[in-house]
Amino acid sequence: MTTILVTGGTGTLGRLVTERLRADGHEVRVLSRRTPPYAVDLREGGAQLDAALAGAETVVHCASTPRGGDETAAEHLIAAARRAGVGHLVYISIVGVDRVPLGYYTSKLAVERLVEASGLGWTTLRATQFHDLVLTLLEGLAKLPVLPVPAGVWDQPVEVAEVADRLAGLALAAPAGRVPDLGGPEIRTFRSLAEAYLRATGRRRRVLEIPLLGRTYGAFRAGGHLTAERAVGKGTFEEYLGRRFGGGGSGG
Template identity: 75%
Template sequence: MSTILVTGGTGTLGRHVVDRLRADGHDVRVLSRYSVPHAVDLRDGKGLDAALEGVGTVVHCASTPSGGDERAARNLIDGAQRTGVGHLVYISIVGVDRVPLRYYRAKLAVEQQIERSGLGWTTLRTTQFHDLVLRFLEACARLPVLPVPAGVSDQPVEVTEVADRLAALAASAPAGRVPDMGGPEVRTLPDLARAYLRATGTRRPVVSVPLMGKAYRGFRAGGHLTPERAVGRGTFEEFLERRFGHEAGLSGGPGAGLSGGPGVPAV
């Protein structure tokens, strides 16, 4: 059984991928800017070859909306080619080819770099993690009202389920672009906002605010959703209940308190 390296292995997704792979008996290396002994900043690549020595598969979870993903991917691909890595698994986002957001464009460019690399590769696109939706709503709730973009829905997915899928892909042969993975429900942002307010015991009017721009139009059109691939099970209410310790789903909206199921899909 060859060694598997996880980039961003201390992050929101990467740490769960590491845990799952180790639970399955794999030898796992964690690479991040501060993890010892493989502290590597992929944007400059210093120390990368040593971290990749003897590695058969890389799961590339490291990413940042602040920029640098394409340069980091180029360094990682070059290092993987030099050291004989046979399989590169990449986590991407549903809609990177449909929503003209700068970060999405970068993720799409990385997908294309990997496809052209000559390495064996697998790419999984998922919808946003529950954690990301929560951070967005927490930021919005700092105001006297809770504003959300008008006409936008989301399909949040449980990060541990994504980690399970990535671990399974890493233990398998390269598969190219695999089917997308989305959460169990497509929910409007006001509905998700009200679930958050119930779970935290916060009182705020929820206000839908129209925005401008091509990216906003892409989100309104549902370019980031994959209702035909609603294979996730954990709902937003269940995530909130674990986080805040309240029975968040008892007075919820569509699907509140349910476990979800096939039919509806972060970074």
């Protein structure tokens, strides 16, 4: 039995990773900002972080936020992992962090480099956007009288459970460095994803494609966040929507 610490272990991905590792009989410690007994803010570090890592053999680092602080959090985690003698640090990143000049992506890339230079055994997996994230975006946009989507942009959403399965497997294997990306099974226009959402929920909105400006938009239009050669996921966006909404909504 392996002792594994999962950061962000109460989040969308971390919770599933935790469940899979525990189902295999491993001792899993869940680290999050508010959940005892390992309630730690990685951006602050401290003695509680050292206590959470004591005796851990592997760390799966899922904690992340677009609001900033990921690099500081990683620095604290890596330093504490070194002190604890952790043998394997597994990190989940995003496809395109080296190609799309988005602030959050730049931070994720910086953390990748910190992990690589940590002196620990390490594994990094990049995945495309989760179905949950695409849905959250579309739900926010659908509050408007029309549903605006970025013109000329495609996406490749992946089922979060598949990413969790892959991460759990990597955590139980030897450090492997940068492993092949994990992308969803289909590369879809944002218009088609929006239309699928509207069908699933029974909502009525005109989908309006809006061209945007800037380097970040250009990188998304160029497909910097896609991995066509690694479209290995199985679950489709429609299947995900079917589980969330069943036969669809009643309009609105």
